[in-house]
Amino acid sequence: MNPLAEELNAILDGTVAGRLLSTLGRRFYFPRGIIAQSAEAKQSAHAANATIGMAYREGKPLILSSIADSMPTLTAEEAVAYAPTAGVEKLRRVWKDLIVQKNPSIDPDTISLPVVTPGLTGGISYTADMFLDEGETILASEPCWDNYGLIFSTRRNANMRGVPYFGKNHGSGLDMAAIEKAAGEAAAQGPLVMILNFPNNPSGYSPTCKEAGAFVSIVEKIAQKGKDVLIICDDAYFGHFYEEEIYRESLFSRFARLHENVLAIKIDGPIKEEYVWGLRMGFITFGGRGLEPEHYEALTKKTMGAIRSSISCANTPAQHFVLKALEDPRSAAEKEGFQELLRRRYHAVKKFVNENPAPPSLRALPFNSGYFMSFHCQGISAENLRRELLANHGIGIVALGEDYVRVAFSSLDEEKIPAVYRTIYDTAAGLGTAPALAAH
Numbered sequence: 001m002n003p004l005a006e007e008l009n010a011i012l013d014g015t016v017a018g019r020l021l022s023t024l025g026r027r028f029y030f031p032r033g034i035i036a037q038s039a040e041a042k043q044s045a046h047a048a049n050a051t052i053g054m055a056y057r058e059g060k061p062l063i064l065s066s067i068a069d070s071m072p073t074l075t076a077e078e079a080v081a082y083a084p085t086a087g088v089e090k091l092r093r094v095w096k097d098l099i100v101q102k103n104p105s106i107d108p109d110t111i112s113l114p115v116v117t118p119g120l121t122g123g124i125s126y127t128a129d130m131f132l133d134e135g136e137t138i139l140a141s142e143p144c145w146d147n148y149g150l151i152f153s154t155r156r157n158a159n160m161r162g163v164p165y166f167g168k169n170h171g172s173g174l175d176m177a178a179i180e181k182a183a184g185e186a187a188a189q190g191p192l193v194m195i196l197n198f199p200n201n202p203s204g205y206s207p208t209c210k211e212a213g214a215f216v217s218i219v220e221k222i223a224q225k226g227k228d229v230l231i232i233c234d235d236a237y238f239g240h241f242y243e244e245e246i247y248r249e250s251l252f253s254r255f256a257r258l259h260e261n262v263l264a265i266k267i268d269g270p271i272k273e274e275y276v277w278g279l280r281m282g283f284i285t286f287g288g289r290g291l292e293p294e295h296y297e298a299l300t301k302k303t304m305g306a307i308r309s310s311i312s313c314a315n316t317p318a319q320h321f322v323l324k325a326l327e328d329p330r331s332a333a334e335k336e337g338f339q340e341l342l343r344r345r346y347h348a349v350k351k352f353v354n355e356n357p358a359p360p361s362l363r364a365l366p367f368n369s370g371y372f373m374s375f376h377c378q379g380i381s382a383e384n385l386r387r388e389l390l391a392n393h394g395i396g397i398v399a400l401g402e403d404y405v406r407v408a409f410s411s412l413d414e415e416k417i418p419a420v421y422r423t424i425y426d427t428a429a430g431l432g433t434a435p436a437l438a439a440h
């Protein structure tokens with residue numbers, strides 16, 4: 001049990017609430033992770049707040065005009081009526097068309113109609129409810145988004161295994177040999193279940209075309225041996241690509257047609273793609289070679305059961321706002337503008353990292369996409385570095401455990417980037433040094 005859960009249980013033990021907690025209730029806790037650290041940074045990060053997984057400009061979130069304008073214009077039906085359990089039908093069709101547009105190798109007849117979920121988090125959690133049993137293993141990147149632990153380990157009581165994606169030396173890309181080894185070991189024990197999150201949170205890395213091909217062949221070999229495979233593609237940051245060599249489609253498009261033993265699930269949504277984080281909307285889409293419309297219908301109904309039994313249905317106005325934004329002719333150009341803003345920040349960070357030698361205690365993980373980049377802390381505590389930056393410099397970053405810090409350039413104005421990174425380097429250097437390439 002997580003020590004934070006134990007702390008909460010100890011407080012409640014001896015009360016009626018403590019006696020009544022279920023075993024799941026006893027496992028719940030609130031991590032001292034991204035959300036808690038962001039709240040702290042909100043108070044104290046007066047110089048720069050790079051904790052936020054949103055795109056900010058001059059202290060305010062970016063917002064598309066269509067979203068801002070349509071807030072007061074919704075009809076009663078769009079504003080307060082219950083939405084269908086699987087989501088507004090038109091929105092589901094529009095989103096499916098967009099998936100196919102962004103991933104041209106997908107044949108629309110071979111995937112399901114997306115189901116609306118309350119944020120991508122809802123989609124990931126329902127997927128875990130449906131496909132992950134207690135004690136079953138799921139592979140995720142190491143490091144990974146901190147909520148995976150809460151969803152897979154705490155809620156589902158599954159065994160989440162982190163795969164060191166970037167190897168000991170943090171080369172320029174993925175350590176495909178380590179990924180293949182972990183996948184083979186997991187497949188020897190039961191079905192292979194993997195969550196792939198690209199662009200990755202927290203590293204900001206997306207696979208090259210060659211790495212995408214390697215992923216596919218690892219899974220194909222396992223499926224050909226008769227093993228069942230579930231690939232969950234968490235595409236939260238899809239489309240935020242800054243380098244030419246990146247594989248431009250979701251890996252879902254490859255896995256959805258790969259082999260009869262492979263089920264691919266795409267979790268995506270407008271949250272990061274359309275800049276509407278607080279609207280809490282995501283989608284689940286299924287794809288698997290050999291699956292027919294009746295199978296997709298059954299999977300959709302099961303997902304609806306998961307939704308109905310938890311939140312009943314997703315938020316109605318959010319679905320109509322997103323539909324309006326997707327159909328508004330102004331959105332494409334505005335999104336390109338926002339994308340350019342993020343791209344410029346990415347290049348400013350790359351320039352700093354390439355031109356300035358990092359202290360031996362910090363090693364940047366490869367990054368080429370998304371909202372973030374991360375450093376592996378070697379011989380210093382990530383949490384100490386975070387605290388020092390916040391307390392003494394008013395700079396907010398996120399510590400992921402003791403080994404990694406994440407910097408959200410999505411929320412850092414471009415002109416602040418060199419000074420923020422200089423302060424991170426100097427502060428890390430002041431905390432001490434470690435032998436280069438300490439064990440990962």
Ligand SMILES: Cc1ncc(COP(=O)(O)O)c(C=O)c1O
Pocket residue numbers: 053118119120121122145197200201234236269271277280281282
């Ligand atoms: C990797 C990853 N997956 C999923 C999510 C969840 O997104 P949502 O806010 O739509 O629940 C996030 C949010 O930060 C994320 O970083």
